[in-house]
Amino acid sequence: MMIKRILPLLLCLVFLFSLLAGCGQQTVPAASTSPSAQATAEAVTTDASTPAPVQGEPVSLVLCKPIWGDKTADDPSVKLIQAEILKKLNIDLTIVGQQNPADQEEKPKLMLASGEQLDMFNMGDWTKYMKNDTIIPLNDLLDQYGKDIVANAHPDSFRLRTSKDGKIWAIPYEQFPVSVCVLMRQDWLDELGLKVPTTIAEYETVIQAFKEKKNDQGFVPLWAGVTETAFLGSFVKTADKNWLDTDGKIKPPFMAAGYKDYLAKMQEWLKKGYLHKELATMQYQQAVDTFNAGGSGVMMNWLNSIEGNEASLKAKQPDGKLVGVPPLKGTEKGMYSSDLPYGWGTVITKSCKNPEAAMKLMNYTSGTDEGYLLTVFGVEGTQWEWVDKEKGIAKELGDPKSELYLFAGGETSLTTGFLTKFFSKYAVSQKDKDFMGWLNDPTKVNTAFPVDFGVIYDVEQMASKDKFAGLDTFITEAKWNVILGTKPADSWDATVQEWMDKGGTGWIDDYTAQYNAAKK
Amino acid sequence: MRPKSNLGLGMLVPKAIRAYSQCGAWGNPCPISGGRAEINERSFAMAKATIGLLSRRKMPGTSRVIKEIFRYKTVYLLMLPALACLLVFSYIPMAGVVMAFNDYKLGKGFSAMFTSQWVGLANFRKLFSGMYFGRIFGNTVIINMMKLAFGFPAPILFAILLNEIKGNRFKKIVQTISYLPNFLSTVVVYGLVLSMLSPTYGLVNAVMQKMGMESIHFIAQPQYFRWILVILDIWRYTGYTAIIYLAAITSIDTGMYEAAAIDGASRLKRIWYITLPSISEIILLMLIINIGYILSGDFETTFLLYSPPVYPVGDIIDTYVYREGIINFQYSYTTAVGLFKSAVGLVMILGVNKIAKKFNQTGIW
Numbered sequence: 043m044m045i046k047r048i049l050p051l052l053l054c055l056v057f058l059f060s061l062l063a064g065c066g067q068q069t070v071p072a073a074s075t076s077p078s079a080q081a082t083a084e085a086v087t088t089d090a091s092t093p094a095p096v097q098g099e100p101v102s103l104v105l106c107k108p109i110w111g112d113k114t115a116d117d118p119s120v121k122l123i124q125a126e127i128l129k130k131l132n133i134d135l136t137i138v139g140q141q142n143p144a145d146q147e148e149k150p151k152l153m154l155a156s157g158e159q160l161d162m163f164n165m166g167d168w169t170k171y172m173k174n175d176t177i178i179p180l181n182d183l184l185d186q187y188g189k190d191i192v193a194n195a196h197p198d199s200f201r202l203r204t205s206k207d208g209k210i211w212a213i214p215y216e217q218f219p220v221s222v223c224v225l226m227r228q229d230w231l232d233e234l235g236l237k238v239p240t241t242i243a244e245y246e247t248v249i250q251a252f253k254e255k256k257n258d259q260g261f262v263p264l265w266a267g268v269t270e271t272a273f274l275g276s277f278v279k280t281a282d283k284n285w286l287d288t289d290g291k292i293k294p295p296f297m298a299a300g301y302k303d304y305l306a307k308m309q310e311w312l313k314k315g316y317l318h319k320e321l322a323t324m325q326y327q328q329a330v331d332t333f334n335a336g337g338s339g340v341m342m343n344w345l346n347s348i349e350g351n352e353a354s355l356k357a358k359q360p361d362g363k364l365v366g367v368p369p370l371k372g373t374e375k376g377m378y379s380s381d382l383p384y385g386w387g388t389v390i391t392k393s394c395k396n397p398e399a400a401m402k403l404m405n406y407t408s409g410t411d412e413g414y415l416l417t418v419f420g421v422e423g424t425q426w427e428w429v430d431k432e433k434g435i436a437k438e439l440g441d442p443k444s445e446l447y448l449f450a451g452g453e454t455s456l457t458t459g460f461l462t463k464f465f466s467k468y469a470v471s472q473k474d475k476d477f478m479g480w481l482n483d484p485t486k487v488n489t490a491f492p493v494d495f496g497v498i499y500d501v502e503q504m505a506s507k508d509k510f511a512g513l514d515t516f517i518t519e520a521k522w523n524v525i526l527g528t529k530p531a532d533s534w535d536a537t538v539q540e541w542m543d544k545g546g547t548g549w550i551d552d553y554t555a556q557y558n559a560a561k562k
Numbered sequence: 563m564r565p566k567s568n569l570g571l572g573m574l575v576p577k578a579i580r581a582y583s584q585c586g587a588w589g590n591p592c593p594i595s596g597g598r599a600e601i602n603e604r605s606f607a608m609a610k611a612t613i614g615l616l617s618r619r620k621m622p623g624t625s626r627v628i629k630e631i632f633r634y635k636t637v638y639l640l641m642l643p644a645l646a647c648l649l650v651f652s653y654i655p656m657a658g659v660v661m662a663f664n665d666y667k668l669g670k671g672f673s674a675m676f677t678s679q680w681v682g683l684a685n686f687r688k689l690f691s692g693m694y695f696g697r698i699f700g701n702t703v704i705i706n707m708m709k710l711a712f713g714f715p716a717p718i719l720f721a722i723l724l725n726e727i728k729g730n731r732f733k734k735i736v737q738t739i740s741y742l743p744n745f746l747s748t749v750v751v752y753g754l755v756l757s758m759l760s761p762t763y764g765l766v767n768a769v770m771q772k773m774g775m776e777s778i779h780f781i782a783q784p785q786y787f788r789w790i791l792v793i794l795d796i797w798r799y800t801g802y803t804a805i806i807y808l809a810a811i812t813s814i815d816t817g818m819y820e821a822a823a824i825d826g827a828s829r830l831k832r833i834w835y836i837t838l839p840s841i842s843e844i845i846l847l848m849l850i851i852n853i854g855y856i857l858s859g860d861f862e863t864t865f866l867l868y869s870p871p872v873y874p875v876g877d878i879i880d881t882y883v884y885r886e887g888i889i890n891f892q893y894s895y896t897t898a899v900g901l902f903k904s905a906v907g908l909v910m911i912l913g914v915n916k917i918a919k920k921f922n923q924t925g926i927w
Contacts, residue, residue, distance in 0.1 A: 155891075171669075174667050174669050176669035177669075319762055323867075337762075508688055508692075518873075519873050522869075528871075
């Protein structure tokens with residue numbers, strides 16, 4: 043009888059306490075990884091840039107950054123680097139991977155909204171975080187703890203991350219001017235006796251051969267709008283960036299001459315199977331898996347390294363080799379547009395409890411040779427070794443299937459920001475160095491900065507800002523209607539007119555006004 | 563058959579408990595089934611207490627209430643976690659609706675929720691004047707109405723069919739298999755949908771191609787998208803929701819079936835004249851609850867499956883708010899949308915309850 047009375051009471055108490063416990067805030071995200079905080083700080087001296095070891099309790103920091111490819115933040119290869127950072131800086135770094143190329147800032151935005159611990163994150167537009175008061179200015183921290191970054195960054199990099207009141211908001215994430223490229227299966231080309239295409243017509247011949255001989259399913263999309271990045275430059279002079287019309291107004295890419303031809307070609311390609319049937323719905327991982335499984339012989343990716351992409355392919359297709367395809371000549375010369383180094387960078391959140399440690403980490407990983415090599419290539423001797431130290435050529439140890447293999451130079455790197463100085467100094471192979479050199483040689487790969495490069499648009503101040511979301515939805519749908527064949531490409535002029543009538547004129551006026559103000 | 567405890571269900575359906583208690587479920591000898599149930603005063607008293615709580619007409623005076631509470635303290639204690647849950651997750655956050663009327667900035671902290679610049683109805687104006695407000699509102703209502711029309715009767719039908727199965731083992735197997743999809747994560751469901759409907763490796767398209775038909779990219783076609791959502795909804799939730807109806811059916815006096823069978827009623831007639839009327843109250847309750855969610859779509863499934871080509875038929879309030887509100891830090895705007903949805907839900911619940919009371923003489927309160 044007594045048990046019958048006590049049991050419900052106990053149950054109630056257990057429920058109540060679990061409820062209260064459940065209401066408690068989670069401080070470290072579940073889907074993340076962190077090295078053991080048990081390790082104590084040790085003195086490790088390698089060269090002059092190594093920070094002095096710090097004694098005491100490790101400082102816990104959470105960094106959210108894109109981690110692509112097959113790697114996750116839980117990989118042993120990543121944990122090894124975290125352990126080194128703990129040793130060298132006494133920082134217990136937790137990495138939260140962000141794997142959505144369509145919106146690389148989705149994860150940190152959700153973390154900020156939910157109140158999870160987030161100390162630093164990569165982002166592309168510091169202005170919106172500044173306006174929402176979620177990040178802190180870095181001037182003082184840079185003066186005290188970020189001298190190496192300041193010394194090694196491109197002079198323009200900080201200007202593009204500084205607000206009108208002189209406050210610096212982000213650590214630069216510099217890259218080469220061209221960091222996107224269509225990649226093709228070199229081994230398939232060799233097998234079929236074909237050359238890397240340079241024109242749209244040659245490209246069609248290659249893809250047709252891939253379809254017939256290799257059962258190719260067509261170009262796979264790694265992110266929304268990738269076909270524009272890859273092929274629009276073949277039809278539109280200014281590729282996929284805003285352009286300045288003869289009337290002195292800034293206009294979006296879909297209003298440029300030639301956009302209709304691009305849409306007509308995409309419609310034709312989808313019908314012929316030159317674009318993957320699931321182009322409209324395919325998500326990043328599905329696209330990567332399809333490509334790496336040999337389902338497709340062509341894709342486009344952001345590149346820090348061709349080796350990283352090739353290693354990912356080789357893990358599934360041991361004979362797989364990749365080659366870069368230059369911008370294809372169509373009705374226009376062909377161009378991969380560039381807007382880097384623009385706004386990308388790493389910021390420190392307002393909720394960060396130890397911004398000094400965050401800046402020290404940034405300075406080490408972004409501003410020093412040692413930090414760069416550790417966070418991009420991994421632990422020397424375990425994950426990589428020098429091939430030619432003078433030329434900065436390294437090689438990864440183990441094969442791509444190895445647990446500690448990092449796909450060095452790829453987006454797995456844990457650095458908080460890239461500086462071109464280190465980026466061009468070190469490579470994981472001569473092939474990588476040659477490839478990035480080729481991609482950024484204007485005589486070989488046509489590129490141009492957009493006309494409004496460097497203009498920091500303040501959407502909050504725009505009169506028609508409330509219509510932008512609707513306008514964006516309208517034009518996105520309209521593009522897909524043509525590509526999927528629901529509407530003919532000839533209807534595009536009427537679509538653009540409708541966009542203007544729905545409020546696009548306001549968009550043009552607002553952007554033009556801010557562009558003109560910035561140019562003054 | 564007597565369930566071990568009907569308290570949870572009874573709290574939801576007081577009349578079902580009353581009916582049940584009258585025929586032996588709570589320990590009274592049942593005149594038809596032969597009174598095999600043993601007398602269990604505590605269970606009976608607990609049920610009475612619950613019924614008493616839920617029936618306004620029988621509300622006793624304050625001192626009597628205190629006495630009753632003290633007397634049935636275990637029951638009230640058991641309610642405590644649920645009440646705390648309700649308070650913490652449903653009532654305290656209600657204070658946040660004030661954000662719908664100001665311009666909240668995330669980084670300003672918790673207090674900014676109440677001190678941010680007052681913008682009145684600006685966020686609502688923005689919502690209602692949005693280029694696609696009509697469409698997202700329409701899509702949400704249409705998809706939910708379709709789910710209601712096809713998804714709501716499915717578990718009732720399934721529970722009735724299941725109840726008619728004689729073999730106990732087979733019945734249990736069917737029941738287990740049917741409610742398993744409810745426990746699958748939405749991402750897994752998304753993967754399953756792709757493996758069924760993908761035009762490159764999907765089973766459905768493979769069969770279609772074998773039959774000489776063209777493959778179809780189902781999830782990117784507006785004419786199929788809503789139906790995919792509805793079918794998924796039925797597949798995922800029918801088995802699980804059927805448990806509620808099965809529990810209600812179990813509480814029906816078996817003597818009535820026996821009497822009807824002696825009178826020559828066919829199986830279909832027994833379902834029509836005994837089963838359905840007996841569970842009508844819980845059907846009504848579930849309907850009213852479902853109507854309350856008319857503006858709340860299945861965000862996760864829709865978000866994973868939709869794409870720009872199907873925005874015209876698949877973009878719902880929740881996905882639009884996620885895209886334009888949460889991701890762009892417009893928390894005041896999203897709060898305004900949430901408040902609007904709640905207001906519509908409340909109106910719908912009150913309306914349907916009133917209609918139900920008018921036609922059926924019964925409602926949920």
